Amino acid sequence: RALKDALAAGKTRGRCIVILGCRQVLPPELEREFVLLDFTLPGKETLGQVLDGICGSAKLKTPAGDDRDQILDAATGMTCTEAENAFALAIVESRKVDHAVVAREKAQTVKKSGLLEIVEVRETLNDIGGLDCLKSWLTQRRESFGERARQYRLPTPKGVLLLGVPGTGKSLCAKASASVLQRPLIRMDMGSMMGSLVGESEANLRAAIHVAEAIAPCIVWIDELDKGLAGSKSSGATDGGTSARVFGSFISWMQERTASVFVIATANDVTQLPPELLRKGRWDEIFWTDLPNSVERDAIWRIKIAQCGRDPKKFDVKALAGASEGYNGAEVEGVVADSLYRAFAEDREPTTEDIQQTLRDTVPLSKLSDQVDALRKWARGRARPATTPEPESLGRRITA
Ligand SMILES: Nc1ncnc2c1ncn2[C@@H]1O[C@H](COP(=O)(O)OP(=O)(O)OP(=O)(O)O)[C@@H](O)[C@H]1O
Numbered sequence: 205r206a207l208k209d210a211l212a213a214g215k216t217r218g219r220c221i222v223i224l225g226c227r228q229v230l231p232p233e234l235e236r237e238f239v240l241l242d243f244t245l246p247g248k249e250t251l252g253q254v255l256d257g258i259c260g261s262a263k264l265k266t267p268a269g270d271d272r273d274q275i276l277d278a279a280t281g282m283t284c285t286e287a288e289n290a291f292a293l294a295i296v297e298s299r300k301v302d303h304a305v306v307a308r309e310k311a312q313t314v315k316k317s318g319l320l321e322i323v324e325v326r327e328t329l330n331d332i333g334g335l336d337c338l339k340s341w342l343t344q345r346r347e348s349f350g351e352r353a354r355q356y357r358l359p360t361p362k363g364v365l366l367l368g369v370p371g372t373g374k375s376l377c378a379k380a381s382a383s384v385l386q387r388p389l390i391r392m393d394m395g396s397m398m399g400s401l402v403g404e405s406e407a408n409l410r411a412a413i414h415v416a417e418a419i420a421p422c423i424v425w426i427d428e429l430d431k432g433l434a435g436s437k438s439s440g441a442t443d444g445g446t447s448a449r450v451f452g453s454f455i456s457w458m459q460e461r462t463a464s465v466f467v468i469a470t471a472n473d474v475t476q477l478p479p480e481l482l483r484k485g486r487w488d489e490i491f492w493t494d495l496p497n498s499v500e501r502d503a504i505w506r507i508k509i510a511q512c513g514r515d516p517k518k519f520d521v522k523a524l525a526g527a528s529e530g531y532n533g534a535e536v537e538g539v540v541a542d543s544l545y546r547a548f549a550e551d552r553e554p555t556t557e558d559i560q561q562t563l564r565d566t567v568p569l570s571k572l573s574d575q576v577d578a579l580r581k582w583a584r585g586r587a588r589p590a591t592t593p594e595p596e597s598l599g600r601r602i603t604a
Pocket residue numbers: 331332333334335368369370371372373374375376377470471472496504507532533534535537
C-alpha cells in the first residue's frame with residue numbers, strides 16, 4: 205500500500221521509484237506499474253577493467269594482446285564478482301592470470317545454475333561414420349563465426365535441428381559440431397528449466413539465455429528437445445500453461461536473437477514437437493538421420509573397432525557391414541563391446557567370428573518395433589536426409 209501511495213505521489217512530483225533485485229518478483233497489483241529493465245552480464249570491456257584492477261592490486265603486469273583476449277573470452281558469461289574471483293584464483297594458483305583456470309572456473313559457475321553446462325568435447329567429425337550430407341553442411345560453416353565471414357557479410361548461422369531414429373549419432377554430431385565450428389559448446393537442459401513455481405521457468409530461461417549470449421559466439425546444444433517440450437501441447441490443462449509459455453519465449457528468442465548463438469537441437473519423437481518449431485526458417489536446416497546404410501555401417505564398424513584399440517584391417521568389416529542391416533550406430537558399438545567381453549573371458553584377442561556370433565545373439569531395436577517406419581514416413585519431404593541416398597534405395601523408392 206505504502207509503495208502504491210508513494211508511486212501516486214511520485215507521479216505528481218515528477219519522481220520515480222527504482223527497485224533493485226536479482227529476481228523479478230513483484231506482487232501482481234504492482235507488476236503493471238513498473239517497467240522491467242534486464243541487466244545483462246558484463247561485456248568484455250567491463251571484464252577488462254576488472255582484470256586490470258586485480259592485476260594492479262597483485263602488482264602484476266596486465267596481460268595484453270592475444271593473451272588478454274583469451275582471458276576475457278574465457279571470462280564472458282560470468283558476473284563481475286565471479287570474474288574477479290576467477291582471476292584472483294588464477295593468480296594464486298599460477299602467479300599469473302591463466303585463461304585455462306578462468307575457463308575452468310566459468311564452467312563451474314555456469315554449471316552451478318543447474319540450467320547450462322559447458323561441455324568439453326573431444327569428438328570430431330572423424331568419429332562419425334556416414335552422415336556425409338550433415339558433415340559437409342557443418343564443414344561449410346567451419347569459419348562462419350570468424351572475422352573473414354563478417355567481412356564477407358556471411359549471414360551468421362542460426363541453428364540446425366537433428367531428427368531421427370534413436371542411436372544414429374545425433375548427440376555425437378552435436379558434440380562434434382563444437383570442434384568443427386571451434387566455439388564453446390553449452391548444453392541447455394529444457395527439462396530442468398521448468399521450475400516448480402509459476403514464473404520461475406520463464407525466469408530460468410531468461411537467465412540461461414543471458415549467459416549464453418554473454419559467452420557468444422557459442423553453440424547451444426539442446427539434447428532431446430522432444431522430452432523437454434513434451435508437455436507444451438497440453439500445457440493449458442496440466443501445468444497452467446507454463447511449458448507453453450516457456451516454449452513461446454524460446455521460439456521468440458530463436459527468431460529474434462542477434463547474438464551469434466548457434467543452436468543445435470536433437471529429437472527423436474517428432475510427434476511431440478509443436479509444429480511451430482518445425483516451420484522452415486526457424487532453423488537453417490532440419491536433418492533426418494536414418495539407420496546407417498551398408499557403406500555407413502562399414503565406416504562405423506571401422507571406427508568402433510579402432511576405438512577399442514584394435515586394427516580394423518584384421519577384421520572382415522565388409523562381412524560385418526553386410527550382416528548388420530537394421531543395426532544403428534549405438535548397437536554396433538554395443539556389439540563390439542560384447543565381443544570384447546567374449547574374447548576377454550577366454551583370454552584371447554577378439555575375431556570377426558566373435559563379432560558375428562554376438563550379432564546373431566542380438567536383435568536390433570528397429571526389428572522389434574514399427575516406430576522406425578512411422579518416423580521415416582513422417583520425415584520424408586519434411587527433413588533433409590543426413591546421408592546421400594544409396595542408388596539402389598532410390599530405385600526401390602521409385603518402383604514402390
Ligand atoms: N554414425 C555413427 N558413427 C559413429 N558412432 C555412432 C554413430 N551413430 C551412433 N554412434 C554411437 O552410438 C552411440 C549413441 O549415439 P548418439 O547418442 O549420438 O545417438 P542419438 O542419435 O543421439 O540417440 P538418441 O536419439 O537415443 O539420443 C554413441 O556412443 C555413438 O558413438
